[in-house]
Amino acid sequence: MSRQLSFNPRKEYELIEYPGRVVHPDRMLGTLGGIVNVSKVLGDEVKRLELRFHPQNPYNKPAFGDCTDKTGVLLSVTVRRHKRDKLRPPQYFVHVLGHCSRSFSFESLCDFQYLPLWATPQSDNGLAATKLTYALEQTQPTDVTDLEFFKRGQSQLLCLPELFARVDLVHTGNYRIDGAEDGLQEVLGVLTKSTYDSYDVISFNMQDTFPTQADAQILKRLKVKYVSDEQFARVQKLFDECPIWTRIALLYESGVGTDKLKCIIPSLAFYFSNGPWRTLYVRYGYDPRKDFNSRHYQTFDFRLRFGTGVSEFVYSRKSAKLKMTSAAAAEEPKCDLVQNIDYPYFDEHKLPRSRQCMLRYCDVRIQKIQDMLEKIPTPLTGAICNERTGWLPPSFDAQVRQIVCATISDLLRSHYRKEHLMAEVEAVPQADEEDDGEDEETQEEDMELDDSQTMNSSENYVDKDIEQLFDNITS
Structure with missing residues (x-):
């Protein structure tokens, strides 16, 4: 009995990639929950298709099929061969039955499948053996009115979990051995992609050598960003005059915008992420560990402790930027007591620009502090700086911080x-x-x-x- 096929290319089908060889379609539909459950899943864009290898067994977790967008065409290929002339080539007839726009594929992990089996010891020809019996009827009642189930006792205790694994998705993370270790310890860490270009970010230490020229990728990016020669020359001149700069000082002195400066700086200097010169940009080829004059450019991290009367003048940098760009703040008269948020130096007769200021010691324009820097004794020939304090004494930053705080207190006292x-x-x-x-x-x-x-x-x-x-x- 032949079946007529309808050739309609516009007819849409649903594709289910069943993970098995289908011999009986009815049994296959039974593992998917029946035609009713399949229709519910196909009509919903969020539900996942459940595949139970033992539909009657409640002690197993189904494998889930996820819906993915996939374009396919259902073809009907008919091959006709000549019965008498075997050497004649066959004829092929291809017809398009329809198409599909999505597919359900079972690519998730399959959990452990449990069966309620009871072990019954028995003897076979004098040998001890164990017989496994499928005891689903003994572990659960067949009906809600089956009162006899609660009267009879169970010979064995069966405790099977419904779920074994918490997730069924494959983890695609890559693992690496920590580079700081010597490789003898099995320390694993997740390899995550960095959110920024780390070609010019250097960790300060006393053993490694610092880069002397920019990376080729940085120079290539400089050409793509269309930086003018005049802008590049202005920033280069600043690094020729002083080997170490802060980012806000480069913005202030060069007059180049932030987007262009992000491309220019990596081609001229590298960035210290820690150490005595952290958050500063150092010119390629300059080693502050070998130059005693680099003490003037060490990082001075000043954080203002707030009290009554101070918070009305000094804000955080983010709040100060918002206050400066807001239309309402433009109408208010600006207080002359506080430095401009984009001013990179600390003057004696002005309050700091924000709550936390990353400065160089040469940016603190207080004569007493500059005299203290000059009076530091010159080290002996061959001496190297300290990994934590650089060329400065251990308590130098605390003394400078006290002087700056006293200056701010006198300024506020006279103002009030x-x-x-x-x-x-x-x-x-x-x-x-x-x-x-x-x-x-x-x-x-x-x-x-x-x-x-x-x-x-x-x-x-x-x-x-x-x-x-x-x-x-x-x-």
Whole structure:
């Protein structure tokens, strides 16, 4: 009995890549939950197709088929051979039955499959043997009304898990041995792709040599980014004058934009991720470990401890940027007490630009600190710097930090004293110009006396009131 095939290329089919050889289609549909369950899965874009190798056994985890977009064509190929003339070549007839736009494939991990088996000892020709019996009917009731199941006792205890593995997806992570180890220890780490180009990032140590020229990939990227010769020459001139720079100082001195500077700097200098010159860019070929003058360019990490009265001036760098770019802040008068957020130096008569400032010691423009740098004794010939403190004494950064904090405290103290004095002077009532019995000279003398007494009393009040205000800054 032949079956007629309908040739309709526009008819759409669903493709299920069954992981097995199908002999009986009905049994195959039974492992997939039946035609009803298959129809529910095909009608939903989120559900996964379940494949149970033992449909009647509840003690196994199904293998899940995931839906993927896949284009396919269903073909009907008919081959006709000549019965009498065997040497005549066969004829092929190809017809398109339809197409498919998605496929269900079982590529996930298959969990362990458990069977409720009971071991029964028996003797066979005098030899001890064990017989395994499929005891599904003894482990669960056949119906909700099967009360006899709860009356009879079980000869064996059967505890099988429903799930063995937590996940069924293949982990595609690559593992590597940690490069810091000598290879003798089996230490594994996940190999993740770096989110930035690390050609110019160098870890500071006392053994390795520092790079003397840029990587070829960096120079190639420099040409692609269309950096002008004038911009490159400006940054190169800065590195010729000084071998070590901060990023914010390069932006300020060169006037080159951030996007162009990201391409120029790696071709001229490398970046220290740790050590005495961390977060700084060092010119290729310059070794700060061998130059005693590089102490002026070591990193000074200053973090301002906040107290009452300080937070209204100094913000974090992110908040300061948002405040500067906001339209409402443009209308407000800018405080002259705080440095500009893009200013790379620390002046004696200004507050720092943000809560945390990464500076070089030469960027701290306080004469006392610069004199301390000059008075450091020159090391002996052949001496090398320290891996943690560089060319500076161990407690040098703490002394500099105390001096900077004291400078900020004096600056804030004088600012608040000035504000209090101005407020007190404005609050003093003026003498009545039409007061009888007093001439103008007597009124002026009385006003000068009242002003001097008010200023003296307000100075004493301010000194006692704000003395406690700045203790947390210098602590």
